[in-house]
Amino acid sequence: VVHQQVAFNSCSDSEANRARFQAVEHQYDFVIVGGGIAGVTCAETLAALEPDARVLIVSASPVVKAVTNLRPVTKLLEEFDVEERPLAEFQRQQRQRSGCGSVSVLHASCTGFNAETRQLRASLANPEPSAAGEAAEVRIGYGELCLCTGASPKLIPQARQHPDLVVGIRDTETVADLSKKLSTCRRVLVVGNGGIATELVYELRNVDVVWAVRQDSIGAVFFDAGAAQFLLPSLARPGGARVDKPGEAVELLPTDTTALTDSWPVFAALSNGELLGVDLIVSATGVTPTALLADGGVGPALDAEGAVAVDRGMRSSLAHVFAAGDACGCAGWSSDGETSSAAEETRLWFQMRLWSQARQTGSFAARCMSAARRGESPPPLDIGFELFTHVTRFFSYKIVLLGLYNAQGLASGEYEALLRVTPGVEYVKCVMRNGRMQGCVLIGETDLEETFENLILNQLDLSQFGEHLLDPGVDIDDYFD
Ligand SMILES: Cc1cc2nc3c(=O)[nH]c(=O)nc-3n(C[C@H](O)[C@H](O)[C@H](O)COP(=O)(O)OP(=O)(O)OC[C@H]3O[C@@H](n4cnc5c(N)ncnc54)[C@H](O)[C@@H]3O)c2cc1C
Incomplete structure (x- = not known):
C-alpha cells in the first residue's frame, strides 16, 4: 500500500x-x-x-x-x-x-x-x-x-465453553484443525443438515460418524424428502455415517461433570433422548x-x-x-x-x-x-438475477438446482411436482405452476439443465404435456426449438 x-x-x-x-x-x-x-x-x-x-x-x-x-x-x-x-x-x-x-x-x-x-x-x-x-x-x-x-458458522450452544470439543467449519484453517482432531477420533457427531454437513458425513472415513438432523430427511436445505431418499443409499457403505437417530444435540455434558464413566471426553444429549459419547462434535448449523x-x-x-x-x-x-x-x-x-x-x-x-x-x-x-x-x-x-442456479456434487452425484427448486415461497396447492426417478442413476423433479415450470432438481447426469433453464426463464406453457413432461419418450428439446 x-x-x-x-x-x-x-x-x-x-x-x-x-x-x-x-x-x-x-x-x-x-x-x-x-x-x-x-x-x-x-x-x-x-x-x-x-x-x-x-x-x-x-x-x-x-x-x-x-x-x-x-x-x-x-x-x-x-x-x-x-x-x-x-x-x-x-x-x-x-x-x-x-x-x-x-x-x-x-x-x-x-x-x-x-x-x-x-x-x-x-x-x-x-x-x-x-x-x-x-x-x-x-x-x-x-x-x-x-x-x-x-x-x-453458527455454533451449537455451549460450543464456546468447549472449544476443543466443538468445531465449526469456516475456512481452510478450521478444516485443517478438524483434520488434525479427527486423526485421533473414534466417534464424531455432525450436527446440522445443510450442504456442509451433507458433504462432510459422506467424506469422513475411518471414524464412526453420527449425523444429528432436526428434520425428517437428510440434506433438507437442498433436498426434499424424495431426493433425500434417493441419496440415502450412498451413505450405506462400510464405515458410512449413521443417520438412524435423528434429533439435534441440545446439551453437551463433559465427562468430568457427569457420573458417567465411559471413556468419552464429551456426551451430547440429543433431543430424541439419547445420550451419546463422542470425541468431537462438528457444528454445521448454518452461518x-x-x-x-x-x-x-x-x-x-x-x-x-x-x-x-x-x-x-x-x-x-x-x-x-x-x-x-x-x-x-x-x-x-x-x-x-x-x-x-x-x-x-x-x-x-x-x-x-x-x-x-x-x-x-x-x-x-x-x-x-x-x-x-x-x-x-x-x-x-x-x-443472472432472473433465476437461482446452482451446480454442485453431493455423494458423487452431479446436482443442479434451478429456480424455485423446492417450491420456495409457493403455497401448497399452488403448485405440483413432477418426478422421474431411476434409483442409483437419476432423480428429476420439476415444480410446476399453472403448467409453467418454476424450478427443478436434477440429480445425476440428466443432461436436462439447459432445456429446463430455458423453459423456466421463458415461462412457456407446458400444460399440453401434463404429467408426461418427464416421459423419456417426450422430446422437450424439440418442442422448445
Ligand atoms: C465450510 C464451508 C463450505 C462451503 N462450501 C461451499 C460449496 O461447496 N459451494 C458453494 O457454493 N458454497 C459453499 N460455501 C459457501 C461459500 O463459501 C460462501 O457463500 C462464500 O464463500 C461467501 O463469500 P464471501 O466473499 O461473501 O465471504 P467469505 O468468503 O467468507 O469472505 C469474507 C472475508 O472477509 C474477511 N473479513 C471479515 N470481517 C472483516 C473485517 N472486519 N476486516 C477485514 N476483513 C474481514 C474474512 O476474513 C474473510 O476472508 C461453503 C461455506 C463453508 C463455511
Missing part, C-alpha cells in the same frame, strides 16, 4: 473535502472490506471498469479467495473452483494484469467506519514496530465502500452474516438474519456503502416498494449464500459502485 495522499476522484475538490481528508493516511476511490469471492470479484471488476481508480481490499485473512477454472454449464449456470492465494501473491498478480487498473491489498482487520466522513479504521495484522508505540491502526478514506465481510459496525453504532440497516440489507443497486441504507456476498441480504427485493414488474423479474432468484452468488453479487456491486462514482443511477439487474 502506497502511503500517500492522492486526489479524491469521486468528490469535488472543495476546501471542505480537503480539510476532511487531510488527516487520512490512505485514500482510495473504492475500498472493499473482505477478500473472499465477493470482495475479490468486486475489486477486480472495479479495476476493469475504472482503470484509473485506486481500489483497495482490506483483508483480515492472510489469503484471498480466487475463482479459477471457470466452466460454463448453461447460459446462467457456471462451475468453478475456488483457490486461496496468499496476499503477496495476489498483489503480484494484480500488478501483472494488463488493460485494467490494479487492486491493492492490505492485511488488516477493519474495526469500524464513519459514513459521514467516508473513512474506515483498520488494525494492521503485521504492524511495523513503532518508536512512538502508537496503535497499529490506519485510517483509510474511501469514495465508495463495499462490505464483503462474509459470514461465520450468520458478519456485520461491520459503523462508528457511534450508526451502522447500515440489517435484515432479520443480521445481513446488510441492500436494494437492487446493492446499496445499504448508508450513502456510499454497498454490500455483497454472504454479508448482504436481498430479501427486501420482493417488498421494497419497487414496481411489481421489478419484483416479478427476480421472483425466481433468492440468496442462499453460495460461492456462485458471492461472485454474482460482488460483480454487480462493482458495476453499481462504478455508476455511483460517475454520479449515475445503478444499472439494471443482469439476467
Whole structure:
C-alpha cells in the first residue's frame, strides 16, 4: 500500500473535502472490506471498469479467495473452483494484469467506519514496530465502500465453553484443525443438515460418524424428502455415517461433570433422548452474516438474519456503502416498494449464500459502485438475477438446482411436482405452476439443465404435456426449438 495522499476522484475538490481528508493516511476511490469471492470479484471488476481508480481490499485473512477454472454449464449456470492465494501473491498478480487498473491489498482487520466522513479504521495484522508505540491502526478514506465481510458458522450452544470439543467449519484453517482432531477420533457427531454437513458425513472415513438432523430427511436445505431418499443409499457403505437417530444435540455434558464413566471426553444429549459419547462434535448449523459496525453504532440497516440489507443497486441504507456476498441480504427485493414488474423479474432468484452468488453479487456491486462514482443511477439487474442456479456434487452425484427448486415461497396447492426417478442413476423433479415450470432438481447426469433453464426463464406453457413432461419418450428439446 502506497502511503500517500492522492486526489479524491469521486468528490469535488472543495476546501471542505480537503480539510476532511487531510488527516487520512490512505485514500482510495473504492475500498472493499473482505477478500473472499465477493470482495475479490468486486475489486477486480472495479479495476476493469475504472482503470484509473485506486481500489483497495482490506483483508483480515492472510489469503484471498480466487475463482479459477471457470466452466460454463448453461447460459446462467457456471462451475468453478475456488483457490486461496496468499496476499503477496495476489498483489503480484494484480500488478501483472494488463488493460485494467490494479487492486491493492492490505492485511488488516477493519474495526469500524464513519459514513459521514467516508473513512474506515483498520488494525494492521503485521504492524511495523513503532518508536512512538502508537496503535497499529490506519485510517483509510474511501469514495465508495463495499462490505464483503462474509459470514461465520453458527455454533451449537455451549460450543464456546468447549472449544476443543466443538468445531465449526469456516475456512481452510478450521478444516485443517478438524483434520488434525479427527486423526485421533473414534466417534464424531455432525450436527446440522445443510450442504456442509451433507458433504462432510459422506467424506469422513475411518471414524464412526453420527449425523444429528432436526428434520425428517437428510440434506433438507437442498433436498426434499424424495431426493433425500434417493441419496440415502450412498451413505450405506462400510464405515458410512449413521443417520438412524435423528434429533439435534441440545446439551453437551463433559465427562468430568457427569457420573458417567465411559471413556468419552464429551456426551451430547440429543433431543430424541439419547445420550451419546463422542470425541468431537462438528457444528454445521448454518452461518450468520458478519456485520461491520459503523462508528457511534450508526451502522447500515440489517435484515432479520443480521445481513446488510441492500436494494437492487446493492446499496445499504448508508450513502456510499454497498454490500455483497454472504454479508448482504436481498430479501427486501420482493417488498421494497419497487414496481411489481421489478419484483416479478427476480421472483425466481433468492440468496442462499453460495460461492456462485458471492461472485454474482460482488460483480454487480462493482458495476453499481462504478455508476455511483460517475454520479449515475445503478444499472439494471443482469439476467443472472432472473433465476437461482446452482451446480454442485453431493455423494458423487452431479446436482443442479434451478429456480424455485423446492417450491420456495409457493403455497401448497399452488403448485405440483413432477418426478422421474431411476434409483442409483437419476432423480428429476420439476415444480410446476399453472403448467409453467418454476424450478427443478436434477440429480445425476440428466443432461436436462439447459432445456429446463430455458423453459423456466421463458415461462412457456407446458400444460399440453401434463404429467408426461418427464416421459423419456417426450422430446422437450424439440418442442422448445
Ligand atoms: C465450510 C464451508 C463450505 C462451503 N462450501 C461451499 C460449496 O461447496 N459451494 C458453494 O457454493 N458454497 C459453499 N460455501 C459457501 C461459500 O463459501 C460462501 O457463500 C462464500 O464463500 C461467501 O463469500 P464471501 O466473499 O461473501 O465471504 P467469505 O468468503 O467468507 O469472505 C469474507 C472475508 O472477509 C474477511 N473479513 C471479515 N470481517 C472483516 C473485517 N472486519 N476486516 C477485514 N476483513 C474481514 C474474512 O476474513 C474473510 O476472508 C461453503 C461455506 C463453508 C463455511
